[in-house]
Amino acid sequence: MSLLKQLLISVTVAILAILAGTLVFSIDSARQYLDGQLQSEAENAASSLALSLSQPANQDPITRELLMTALYDSGQFQRIALASPEGQILFERQRSDADSTGTGRRVRSDSAPKWFSQLLPLHAPKAQRVVSDGWKQVGQLTLEVDDTYARSALWNSSVRMASLVMLAGAGWTLFVVLLLQWFRRVLRQEIEAQVKGIGRTSAESVSVSAVLPLKSAVAELAPVLSAIADTRERVQATALEQMARIDSLELEVNRDPVTLLPNRKYFVNELHRALSGADAEAAHGYVMLFRQRDLLVLNAQMTRANADTWLKSVGERVSQVLNAQLDSGAQLARLNGADFVVLMPSLAGPQAMSLVLEVRQVLQSMRLTLSGGNWCRWSFALTDYTASSSVTGVLSRLDYGVMRSESSGQSDVEYVAYGDEEVVSNMAGETLWRQTLIASLETPDALSLTVQPMLFTTDAGMKRRCEASLSLRTATGEALMGSLFLPVAVRLGMSADCDLRAVALGLEWLEEGDAELVVRISLPSLAQPDFLGRLNEVLKAPQWERRLPLLCLELDAHGLMAYPGEMTDFCQSMAELSVGVGLRRLDQQPMVLARLHTLPLRYVKLGGSFAEQSVQSPGALHLLEAMAVTAAQLGIQVVVTEAVNAQAQELLRKHHALTLFS
Numbered sequence: 220m221s222l223l224k225q226l227l228i229s230v231t232v233a234i235l236a237i238l239a240g241t242l243v244f245s246i247d248s249a250r251q252y253l254d255g256q257l258q259s260e261a262e263n264a265a266s267s268l269a270l271s272l273s274q275p276a277n278q279d280p281i282t283r284e285l286l287m288t289a290l291y292d293s294g295q296f297q298r299i300a301l302a303s304p305e306g307q308i309l310f311e312r313q314r315s316d317a318d319s320t321g322t323g324r325r326v327r328s329d330s331a332p333k334w335f336s337q338l339l340p341l342h343a344p345k346a347q348r349v350v351s352d353g354w355k356q357v358g359q360l361t362l363e364v365d366d367t368y369a370r371s372a373l374w375n376s377s378v379r380m381a382s383l384v385m386l387a388g389a390g391w392t393l394f395v396v397l398l399l400q401w402f403r404r405v406l407r408q409e410i411e412a413q414v415k416g417i418g419r420t421s422a423e424s425v426s427v428s429a430v431l432p433l434k435s436a437v438a439e440l441a442p443v444l445s446a447i448a449d450t451r452e453r454v455q456a457t458a459l460e461q462m463a464r465i466d467s468l469e470l471e472v473n474r475d476p477v478t479l480l481p482n483r484k485y486f487v488n489e490l491h492r493a494l495s496g497a498d499a500e501a502a503h504g505y506v507m508l509f510r511q512r513d514l515l516v517l518n519a520q521m522t523r524a525n526a527d528t529w530l531k532s533v534g535e536r537v538s539q540v541l542n543a544q545l546d547s548g549a550q551l552a553r554l555n556g557a558d559f560v561v562l563m564p565s566l567a568g569p570q571a572m573s574l575v576l577e578v579r580q581v582l583q584s585m586r587l588t589l590s591g592g593n594w595c596r597w598s599f600a601l602t603d604y605t606a607s608s609s610v611t612g613v614l615s616r617l618d619y620g621v622m623r624s625e626s627s628g629q630s631d632v633e634y635v636a637y638g639d640e641e642v643v644s645n646m647a648g649e650t651l652w653r654q655t656l657i658a659s660l661e662t663p664d665a666l667s668l669t670v671q672p673m674l675f676t677t678d679a680g681m682k683r684r685c686e687a688s689l690s691l692r693t694a695t696g697e698a699l700m701g702s703l704f705l706p707v708a709v710r711l712g713m714s715a716d717c718d719l720r721a722v723a724l725g726l727e728w729l730e731e732g733d734a735e736l737v738v739r740i741s742l743p744s745l746a747q748p749d750f751l752g753r754l755n756e757v758l759k760a761p762q763w764e765r766r767l768p769l770l771c772l773e774l775d776a777h778g779l780m781a782y783p784g785e786m787t788d789f790c791q792s793m794a795e796l797s798v799g800v801g802l803r804r805l806d807q808q809p810m811v812l813a814r815l816h817t818l819p820l821r822y823v824k825l826g827g828s829f830a831e832q833s834v835q836s837p838g839a840l841h842l843l844e845a846m847a848v849t850a851a852q853l854g855i856q857v858v859v860t861e862a863v864n865a866q867a868q869e870l871l872r873k874h875h876a877l878t879l880f881s
Contacts, residue, residue, distance in 0.1 A: 241384070246434070270361045475552075514556060541561065550562045598621050600617045601635070602620060609624065659692075667692070688701045718754075730766065732769075736771065738770065742777065747790055772800055801822045829860025
């Protein structure tokens with residue numbers, strides 16, 4: 220209960236007590252006054268009647284009876300009696316509860332209720348006088364006054380006084396209600412407005428101060444308003460200081476200190492908000508992750524300040540590209556040292572791809588030269604999301620896409636679609652991956668080869684060739700394709716062990732087969748200094764000598780740009796052992812054509828889409844002819860492992876290329 224209500228209730232109780240006391244004392248005083256009046260009337264009447272009866276002319280009994288009867292019939296007396304000195308009743312008139320007397324005179328009505336008469340009784344006034352005849356006592360006169368009129372008068376007076384008290388109480392209640400409403404209005408207009416203005420910002424405080432009362436309507440509130448105004452100024456000063464501190468802390472918590480871009484925490488919150496939007500149909504978009512693969516090398520050859528400046532400039536340039544697309548709503552963030560991410564909510568596929576290509580073009584133009592003369596490398600991954608996606612799933616797909624990009628050695632954007640069964644695996648953690656790969660390398664039957672036979676059309680007829688891919692069977696019995704776990708092995712530095720196991724399994728397969736077998740080798744394996752020596756140990760085993768000419772190890776053409784020295788040593792070492800070496804995706808690395816003569820190769824692969832494009836594009840046609848002529852002069856086969864249309868197949872046949880038989 221508020222202090223104001225307590226004060227008003229206490230005052231109300233005090234006033235009610237005063238009014239009740241006044242009412243009680245007033246009624247009691249009236250009762251005592253009426254008692255005195257009745258007693259006085261009884262005494263006077265008794266004295267007058269006794270004097271009349273004592274006159275000599277009134278000594279006759281009939282005359283005395285007439286005088287007493289006349290007085291009784293006035294209706295003011297309850298009882299009149301005359302008794303002899305011996306106590307014998309000579310005359311008596313007494314009113315009963317009947318409505319009339321023996322004379323027919325009507326008795327006064329008593330308006331006072333019975334409970335009132337019992338609560339406030341009037342003393343029955345009684346007076347006695349001696350009636351004498353000279354010196355002789357005739358008798359004793361007794362008079363009792365009728366108090367009916369007095370009780371009615373007391374009752375009517377009490378009713379009027381009680382009505383007055385109730386009217387005063389009702390007036391006081393109305394006054395209290397109005398006082399409370401007025402006081403609340405004053406508090407709301409003055410106190411509440413002042414107090415609410417304490418926590419407002421500086422701009423809001425200016426507008427609020429314009430409407431706040433300068434002077435209080437209640438003099439007692441003036442010091443309070445002044446104190447609140449002083450408090451508001453101090454609180455606002457403290458709030459401004461704290462807001463500045465909060466902004467600084469928010470910048471530190473949600474911003475990367477080097478590039479000033481949003482950090483991983485901010486990005487995860489934004490992605491979660493995008494996935495859990497109210498409109499499920501609008502909760503779709505794309506996320507792009509790009510990683511600087513050579514950041515450690517750059518940090519080693521550059522000062523920390525220069526590296527930070529370059530990373531900051533990268534963030535600024537990419538932000539400029541994103542800001543140029545006003546309707547995209549794309550957001551750039553830095554996940555960690557080498558990883559950057561772009562969130563593209565509510566973008567359609569063509570819009571997202573166009574934006575991704577612009578970002579990739581900017582990043583490629585900002586590459587730095589490493590100490591070995593090569594350019595630093597970017598890896599790109601892209602995935603989509605819907606309302607049913609999860610933050611963990613999106614990040615897992617991006618991580619998988621980057622690993623696949625690193626494994627291929629290409630700078631193209633690896634797209635991993637939502638719902639891809641290869642990424643649905645629950646083995647996304649690096650620790651679990653490492654344990655799984657180590658266990659598979661130690662378990663003889665965990666790794667196996669999946670061999671796919673292919674028939675190629677050549678000038679001399681049909682030629683059979685088999686391509687092998689490594690598969691892994693987990694402890695739970697789940698079979699994983701090489702495209703899933705090999706990128707992880709590359710990232711964990713275990714690609715060389717997997718490639719050596721694949722070569723060993725390929726040699727075992729050749730013991731029973733007579734077709735040429737192609738086994739792919741990851742480019743990162745070449746970068747490991749002991750890989751070539753360990754591979755030679757496997758191949759130089761005596762039991763494999765007669766099968767080595769049927770073995771062909773395939774590398775990505777990008778290796779000539781990324782690992783030129785390692786590629787040359789690898790190809791020469793394989794040529795000494797009569798093991799064939801092939802290059803895939805030559806059409807995506809046309810610059811490799813200038814170095815093709817430096818390597819002893821068995822074949823090069825071209826993409827089917829490139830071959831079909833050559834039919835319609837003069838530039839692509841000239842490039843295809845250059846590749847085919849160069850390969851023919853060097854004795855290298857040109858292979859297309861994808862089905863192509865009839866026009867492209869005829870074009871490839873003219874250039875003596877091996878095409879897939881359909």
